[in-house]
Amino acid sequence: MKPMTETPSRPYHHGDLKRALLDTAMQMLAEAGGWQFTLREVARRAGVSHSAPYKHFSDKGELLAGLALIGFDRLREELQRAQQALPGGIEAEFDAMAKAYLGFGQGNAALYRLMFGPEVTSATRLHTDPRALSTFEIVVELLERGQSAGIFRKRPVQGQAAACWAQMHGLTLLTLDGLLLPEKVGANAVEAALEALCEGLCC
Template identity: 35%
Template sequence: MPAYHHGNLRATLLEAAERSLREHGAEQLSLRELAREAGVSHAAPRRHFADRQALLDALAETGFARLDTELRAALATAGADFPVRLHAASAAYLRFATEDTALLDVMYAGKHRADRVAEAAAAPFGLLNDVIKDGQKHGAIAPGDPHRPGVLLLATLQGIAALTNGRLVIPELLDGILEAAIEQFLAGQRTSRQ
């Protein structure tokens, strides 16, 4: 654990919370334990997080911001070809979803109170929506509300991630499954246009 430095307690607590989340899950996350680990009084975390749920909200917000960064990085190197962009964004999402399962669970917990969590989630989902709109512009995805095929894509990716995280799909098969999923997604979109 990095030593706490004055003025940096919120970041220190979030780092410790992420470690605890990975090692023990959200159920074991405790502000008191995080304070002990940071070497501060048990009341000190309350200056940054009113309660445990506020800490979970902050973790979810951090997770969505990180997902947004990873999607942006993948799309920045993908070029302009729609299928390549779709694959890059999908692979980045799957990588994120399978590398930090506990954080992903917190992100999708549905118990969040903070509007900031919804705002943070809007950024990466907006990027995926933009990829869908690009597919519509190029005729690979049926015209209309991009939200519908976007939700279908996200549900597909999340399902693959859940199966992988549950060890029902071995990670070595992930690339092939992703290729097949994208192929089926695009074939379904072509069929729905006809």
């Protein structure tokens, strides 16, 4: 009879292969600052067979979409945390959320670019996923409260939310790319831009 041997340790437990692959890919994304890795490389790093990822992801694009959704979850948590830290004041809450958005992008550059990049499978489906929409709805809800309180102008709230998102997204990317040059936009461009955005919303 062969002696019993210890079963090799595995990086995941039965039933959470998908989570193990996403966690591994997220770590690789952060380390490399990009998503040039292949599914085979993710599988190797996770300690599973090269065919294992296809049990949950039809291709690399679907894996990247899974990472992007985790990004939206984390962004939503950051915005909610900013809200809860400054209760009671609509304008202060708006400023805190805007800075939390910028902070998330700066602290998670590769993930942020992935969330809004074309590499995922079906970007339209990604951005209409409930997890992505619920992040956007935080901004919509704040604007609705601001309008009801007479602080923000009465305008179609979806349009206001789109304008806020567009400005915050642009500021985030310009910051990541190092293009908010003092010689061009002044020494306090982010603060000035956020102030202008809030003033444009206010009555």
